[in-house]
Structure formats: structure tokens, C-alpha cells
Amino acid sequence: MLSALIRKEFSQILRNVNIIRMMLMAPLIQLIIIPLAADFEVKNINLAVLDRDHSTYSHKITNKMVASGYFKLVDMPHDEAAAQRAMDEGRADLALEIPAHFERDLVREDEATVKIRTDAVNGVKAGLGMNYGGQIISAVNNEIRQDFVQMPRFNPLPMIDINTRFWYNPDFNYRHYMAPGILALLLTMVGSMMCALNIVREREIGTMEQMNVTPVKSWQFLLAKLIPFWVIGLVSLTIGLLACFLIFGIVSAGSYLTIYLFAMVYLVAALGIGQLIASFTDTQQQATLFSFFFMMMFVLLSGLYTPIESMPPWAQWLAWANPVTHFVDVMRSVVLKGSTFMDLLPRFWSICGFAVLFNVIAVFSYRKRMG
Amino acid sequence: MIITTENLTKKFGQFTAVDQISFSVAEGEIFGFLGANGAGKTTAMRMLSGLLAPTSGRAKVVGFDVATQPEDIKRSIGYMSQRFSLYEDLTVLENIRLFGSIYGLKKVELSQKATALLEQLQFTEQRNTLVGALPLGWKQKLSFSVAMMHEPRLVFLDEPTGGVDPITRRQFWELIYAAAGRGATVFVTTHYMDEAEYCDRVSIMVDGRIAALDTPAALKVQFEARDMDEVFCASPPLLKSVPHEDFSRIPAKRILARHTRPT
Numbered sequence: 090m091l092s093a094l095i096r097k098e099f100s101q102i103l104r105n106v107n108i109i110r111m112m113l114m115a116p117l118i119q120l121i122i123i124p125l126a127a128d129f130e131v132k133n134i135n136l137a138v139l140d141r142d143h144s145t146y147s148h149k150i151t152n153k154m155v156a157s158g159y160f161k162l163v164d165m166p167h168d169e170a171a172a173q174r175a176m177d178e179g180r181a182d183l184a185l186e187i188p189a190h191f192e193r194d195l196v197r198e199d200e201a202t203v204k205i206r207t208d209a210v211n212g213v214k215a216g217l218g219m220n221y222g223g224q225i226i227s228a229v230n231n232e233i234r235q236d237f238v239q240m241p242r243f244n245p246l247p248m249i250d251i252n253t254r255f256w257y258n259p260d261f262n263y264r265h266y267m268a269p270g271i272l273a274l275l276l277t278m279v280g281s282m283m284c285a286l287n288i289v290r291e292r293e294i295g296t297m298e299q300m301n302v303t304p305v306k307s308w309q310f311l312l313a314k315l316i317p318f319w320v321i322g323l324v325s326l327t328i329g330l331l332a333c334f335l336i337f338g339i340v341s342a343g344s345y346l347t348i349y350l351f352a353m354v355y356l357v358a359a360l361g362i363g364q365l366i367a368s369f370t371d372t373q374q375q376a377t378l379f380s381f382f383f384m385m386m387f388v389l390l391s392g393l394y395t396p397i398e399s400m401p402p403w404a405q406w407l408a409w410a411n412p413v414t415h416f417v418d419v420m421r422s423v424v425l426k427g428s429t430f431m432d433l434l435p436r437f438w439s440i441c442g443f444a445v446l447f448n449v450i451a452v453f454s455y456r457k458r459m460g
Numbered sequence: 461m462i463i464t465t466e467n468l469t470k471k472f473g474q475f476t477a478v479d480q481i482s483f484s485v486a487e488g489e490i491f492g493f494l495g496a497n498g499a500g501k502t503t504a505m506r507m508l509s510g511l512l513a514p515t516s517g518r519a520k521v522v523g524f525d526v527a528t529q530p531e532d533i534k535r536s537i538g539y540m541s542q543r544f545s546l547y548e549d550l551t552v553l554e555n556i557r558l559f560g561s562i563y564g565l566k567k568v569e570l571s572q573k574a575t576a577l578l579e580q581l582q583f584t585e586q587r588n589t590l591v592g593a594l595p596l597g598w599k600q601k602l603s604f605s606v607a608m609m610h611e612p613r614l615v616f617l618d619e620p621t622g623g624v625d626p627i628t629r630r631q632f633w634e635l636i637y638a639a640a641g642r643g644a645t646v647f648v649t650t651h652y653m654d655e656a657e658y659c660d661r662v663s664i665m666v667d668g669r670i671a672a673l674d675t676p677a678a679l680k681v682q683f684e685a686r687d688m689d690e691v692f693c694a695s696p697p698l699l700k701s702v703p704h705e706d707f708s709r710i711p712a713k714r715i716l717a718r719h720t721r722p723t
Contacts, residue, residue, distance in 0.1 A: 093561035101549050104590075295543030302509050302539040303562045304531065 280359025342427030361447025495665030548592030597628030
């Protein structure tokens, strides 16, 4: 009986062009577009320089800023009002003001001030712009000091040289960081949304009633729904991993077997969410709204786009109560760090826990509806 | 008796959809279940088929209790719901195979039955057509034949001919008569009064209660009506005079003249 039901689901899905399209296109589009568009790196910070000194040193600072690649010189206002206008109109994100007699003060009094103002409407851009600008100016400062001081044999100012390495992602490549996380998101969508819509559709059309009046048990009906989407999820994952390799050249540092082992269990959890959504909704429209809400919460609280460590404690707590977080972390750890299954064992148990929890609640609430 | 009910009641919150109905249906009968929209027919039928648990009262269907043994009932009945019950995105043959396997037909038996069914309906050429592409009347005939495939002793039909043209309706009733001729009991709801005439006995539900129950001929005498239309329209006022009547005492008359086809 179960095999007949599973065959039915596969025939229906394979005939549904939209599902096939989703299955093939969703991973590709998401992988190609999202990592390129949603980039944390801030380049092209628009810079306005109000240079009242026009000295060698003031030119040096401006040149260094532009040469860093982070800033784009958009304006050279002549007075403060013009600088303010550039900020107000949104042409400039950062205004650098070099006061008159900057060079003279620096030479004579060993001290001079520059002012940086930034448009903090975009907080990330403002923060990073401030940070980059500060670093560049202090680098210029060091150079100038070395010009002044006749160096003795030993440097009177001990310097600590910082030698930075980016472990696990040596090129600091943002795509390598995002792509595995997006695959995790994809499995969540296939599992919860597609499965929920499929179940609710049967309720909407009335075939569910027909099934309920046959000897088919509710667990058989649900299991027959889950298996095809479980398979589709794994197919999507495979397409996604292939795309990662072909488009971005990402090869997992860890074992692909580990990825699949986790995906198999994680899909069960995601399907549980799908069933839950289905058992609380009567129409496909309701189910879409419901899953949209869940997906938003899951994505924003998953650490996919924003680091969990910088969330407030209560949000961190919520983030770890979110199954997506665990799987995003697993995907990143395996693909970038090469974590082994044993390294991730605690994650494995928590994902198993989510799978059991969601499915138990789902079966329970499905039964109640039938009563 | 294949169906017996005793004060069968279903309440949804404050609303009483089915109000203490008591009646019985004999094996082999074609039993018409009439009533205006919202009179409680579908709810009553869902209780009898094991889909809904009754709030109070008792009912036995094919020897099983609806409250405690719904799964046993489901195995021995056929059911064709008001809304179209086959899968539109499966082919004719795939639907036949699916429901055949659900009722536990073995492979060989299933393919024999499928062939016979397709021939009987003259659907052999359409066997690989998606059901969604068939005209409504064809779908309904197919739906009925699929519901009868496991040879249930009792079949529930909820407005099977709604929206179907007169010729197809007649063909549909020929299928019903053929099934009854093989000994199946048919429990059917309809809004077509000519179809009510084809039934052995007819009950009329008003506001969750059974207002009248008898053979079409007897009902016409009782209501001094020329046809079932008049009987149907005359029944609601009657309700006030006979609250909660026990209709199980009215004998189920087995009509043997199955050769009389609907005219």
C-alpha cells in the first residue's frame, strides 16, 4: 500500500513542472545571486575631502585614502557648508576635514587634528569607513614620524608587527563563506515549504477526504508525502554542491559523506516543520503565509547573514533554538574547516532532536484534526 | 440491516448538524438521502463512513460501530465525495491502480479488474489520459467505478451527479443499478427529484432531522403529491409535527425488479 502511495507522489511531482523547476533552478539562482549581492565587504565608500591646508601631508592623506581601494573621492568641497551638503544629499558617506595649517602644526607642535564625519544611516558602512579611514591616517602618521626622527640603531619605539592569517578561508572569500549556508537554507525550503504546500493542496482539493475514508493510515499517507521531498532535497543538495564547485570552485575541505549524513537527518527535521505548517492551515494561501513567516524568522536568526555572537543574549538563545542555525554551522564547518563527523557530534544530536521533536508534534496535531 | 442508527447526533460547538436520527437500511437497497443544502446530509454520511466521530447516539455500519471501529468500516465500504475525489494529475490507469492497491487488491487481480473496468466504461483508449482532462461526467463515472473496484458491500455517494448532463446522469444510474444488481447497497444523496424516484426508499432531512422516510410511492400518497418534487417541498412543515421520530420501524422493502431501468 505504501509503495503505491509513494509511486503516486512521484508521478504527481514529476508531472509538476513548477516543482521540477524549483528543484533545479532554486539552488542555482540562490547560489549565484545571493553571495554576490549580499556582501559584507564594504567598498566604494564615497569620500568628500575638505582640504583647507593644501600641503604635502594633506595631499598624502587624501591620496592614501583613495589608493586603499575602499574610498572613492566624489567631492572636494571648499567650505564646511558644502561638505555638509554633500553628506545631506547622500553623495558622500564620509567627510574628511583637514584644517588649515595642518602641516605647520604637525611640524612645529608635533600635533595636529583631522576631522572625520560619517553618515551613520548605514551603520555598517559608517563603522567600516571610520575604521578604514582611521587605520589609513595612523599609517600616514607613522610614515611622517619616521621622516622626522633620525632613527637610532635600536628603535626607541618598540613596534609589534601584526601578521594576520585568515584561517579556513585564506583569501577571505565571502562567497566561500556564504555558499554552504545558502545550501542549508535551500534544504529548509524544500523540506518545509514545498512539503507543506503539497499536503495542504490535497486538503484544499478534497482528495484528502477521499484518502481518509480509505483504509490508508495517516502515518502511511504522511510518510508517502515525506519520502519524495526527502529525495528531492538530496537531489537539490547535490545540484547545489556541483554548482558550488563549477561556479565558485568550492571543494569541501571535509568529507562529502558527512555533509550528506547531516543533510539526511536535517531534511527529516525540515519536513517535520512542513507537516506542522500543513496541520495548522487549510489552504495553500495560508500555508504560504505561514511558511513565509517561519522562513523569515529562521533565516534572520540563523547566523547566515549576521554573526550570532553579535546578537543580544536572548536572540542568541533563540538562534540556537533554531534548527537552521545548527545546519548552517555544520555546512560551514565541514566545507570550510574540514570538520569531521566526530567533531560535529553534538550538532548531530541536536539536529536529531529537532527531527524527532517536530515530527512527533506534527503526527500528534494531524491526528487531532482528523478527530 | 447494513446500516442502523439510534439517535445519531453530531454537534459542532453550539450548532447541531445532525439531530438524533434513527433509521436503518437493508442490504441491497438503493437508499436516497434527500435534503436541502445544509440539512446535515454530508455530516451524517461522514459519520456513517467513519470519517467523523458522532457526538452522541450509536450507529452500526456493515456490522461495525462507527464510534469505535471506523477503520473496519473504511475497509468494507466505497465512498465518493461531493468534491471530485480522484487525482486529476494522475492518469485514468494510475488512479485505478492507486485505489486498487489501497484496498489491497493483488497485482494480477488488479490488472484484470482495471481492464474490465476500462472496457465497461469504454475508457480503454483514455487509460493514459490525465483525469483532469476528462469531461465531468466521465470523471464521475470513473470515480464511481473506482469506488466499487474492491466490491464493497456498501457504497456512499455524495451528490454524484451534481452538474452532470442528463444523458450521463442516466448512464451513471445504470452503473448504480448494475452495482445494486450485484448485491451492493447504495446510499446516495441527490438534489434531482427524478433520481429520488429511482431509489427503493427515500429519506428527507430537514434541519438535521429526518422528516420523512419511505418508498417514493408511499411518500407521494402520504403527502398527497403528484411527484417527488412536491413531496420534497412539502416536507419541512411536517417536521414540527413529528419531532425525533424513530424511522427504524419503517420496514426496508427490497425491490426485486432491478430490470426496471430508470426511464
